[in-house]
Amino acid sequence: MSRAVVLFIILASLTASVIAEVHVISVGQDNKNQFVPNTVNAAKGDVVAFNFVGGQHDVVQASSYGNCSKMANGFESGLNPSSNWYNYTVDKSSGRIWFFCNVFIHCKNFNMTGGIIITSNAPAAHLDDSRVLFKPKNSRDEFFVYADPDMVQQWRKDKTVPLVNVVQCFEIFETYNGGKDGIIGHPSKQKLENAFGTSDNQEVIQQIIQEGVVHNAHKGHERPTLKDHKAVMNESRGRGATTN
Numbered sequence: 001m002s003r004a005v006v007l008f009i010i011l012a013s014l015t016a017s018v019i020a021e022v023h024v025i026s027v028g029q030d031n032k033n034q035f036v037p038n039t040v041n042a043a044k045g046d047v048v049a050f051n052f053v054g055g056q057h058d059v060v061q062a063s064s065y066g067n068c069s070k071m072a073n074g075f076e077s078g079l080n081p082s083s084n085w086y087n088y089t090v091d092k093s094s095g096r097i098w099f100f101c102n103v104f105i106h107c108k109n110f111n112m113t114g115g116i117i118i119t120s121n122a123p124a125a126h127l128d129d130s131r132v133l134f135k136p137k138n139s140r141d142e143f144f145v146y147a148d149p150d151m152v153q154q155w156r157k158d159k160t161v162p163l164v165n166v167v168q169c170f171e172i173f174e175t176y177n178g179g180k181d182g183i184i185g186h187p188s189k190q191k192l193e194n195a196f197g198t199s200d201n202q203e204v205i206q207q208i209i210q211e212g213v214v215h216n217a218h219k220g221h222e223r224p225t226l227k228d229h230k231a232v233m234n235e236s237r238g239r240g241a242t243t244n
């Protein structure tokens, strides 16, 4: 086989392995002014499928979290799209995309807003296993966030460094069984309340970064398997798990 043919086969198989995922968000679920879930993790090329299930709504892109004004050149579904679906394909490879319902006072008065956290196509490969670990006193629980060790040091000195530049993803994890079997997941709100006095993700992440112990990648930690990452990237569990 010629080198070009081999290269073609390698490239073709690489492309085939990146499969776009569909992330469904219910708009107006239970006839309430809400997006469920209001936050999803999605990679470039993935589809965020807004399913209009109740009430009168639309989905409009905003420039920042909680902003109730349409962003210039942002996307817009129109009122209750005829098929009951508005499917948005993620066209960026990093950052955040914010949206809201632009009908009546749904955004201003009911906080009908949400966001897309753009992740890599290959979470396990992308998430460098550098963590900040936090063990509450008198507890067997262990919580951590994936973060950039250098940025952690910068943030500790200068709190104006944006948190999104410090963490690799805006989520809190816990290890089960003292971390012995390498299984990780998302802690419940109750567990966070008990350990941190709050279940607000942003506040908990700040406490972990401030007080936790930094573990660099490839030191003392096995990289979690892709299966673990699929589990922790479970959106229905990670719901509400953001927003800066």
Ligand SMILES: *[C@@H]1O[C@H](CO)[C@@H](O)[C@H](O)[C@H]1NC(C)=O
Residues within 6 Å of the ligand: 062, 063, 064, 067, 068, 069, 070, 071, 072
């Ligand atoms: C809200 O979004 C509009 C439109 O993109 C922008 O002009 C405005 O500055 C934003 N407001 C805030 C507080 O970010």
Ligand SMILES: *[C@@H]1O[C@H](CO)[C@@H](O)[C@H](O)[C@H]1NC(C)=O
Residues within 6 Å of the ligand: 022, 049, 083, 085, 086, 087
């Ligand atoms: C949008 O995506 C959903 C879920 O995959 C699918 O059922 C629906 O047919 C799609 N609608 C359009 C208009 O593409």
Ligand SMILES: *[C@@H]1O[C@H](CO)[C@@H](O)[C@H](O)[C@H]1NC(C)=O
Residues within 6 Å of the ligand: 109, 110, 111
């Ligand atoms: C919307 O958010 C504001 C500010 O966080 C809060 O005061 C208010 O209670 C929220 N409203 C609803 C309906 O959740």
Ligand SMILES: *[C@@H]1O[C@H](CO)[C@@H](O)[C@H](O)[C@H]1NC(C)=O
Residues within 6 Å of the ligand: 230, 231, 234, 235, 236, 237
């Ligand atoms: C995600 O979490 C929910 C609730 O814990 C569970 O019912 C569902 O099976 C999980 N999905 C995956 C793909 O793990």
